[in-house]
Amino acid sequence: MRKKKIWNLVILLLIIVAVFFMVAQWRTTTYKEVLTDLISEDEEIRTIDITYYNNSDERVWKDMYLDNNDEMMKIIEQPADMKLKKTTERGDTEYFITVRTTKSAYSISIDNKHNLFIEGHKYNYHIIGDNVLVESIESLGDKWGINKFSKER
Secondary structure, X not given: OHHHHHHHHHHHHHHHHHHHHHHHHHOEEEHHHHHHHHOOOOOOXXXXXXXXXXXXXXXXXXXXXXXXXXXXXXXXXXXXXXXXXXXXXXXXXXXXEEEEEOOOEEXXXXXXXXXXXXXXOOOEEEEEOXXXXXXXXXXXXHHXXXXXXXXXX
């Protein structure tokens, strides 16, 4: 009788673990799926503006303006498979991205905790694994223009 109770407990634990992983999977998506929900198929991306904020004592920020299709597609397509999980956490914004299309403009920000926020979108997301979006942005490093705030600000 005792062995039967142990087996029932083991089976119950396996079911709980399986349900936990299924729920976690439902809460994840990809960067491509989020952008597909955001930008309709009949819109064409015209430009991407990116600002990086370094909130250290130096208060440096960098700007990047992209209007070359290959460079813009690098920001859109390279991180396409990047996994995202819904979150409510929020840190300090490091990257602020504006995607301008033929119909609208969309704002995306990435914070110092690897969370991605889309203005007006119903969810915020935590980036699971490598932050391929930031890697794609930084691979275009020769496009940055550097600015500084004065310390009095």
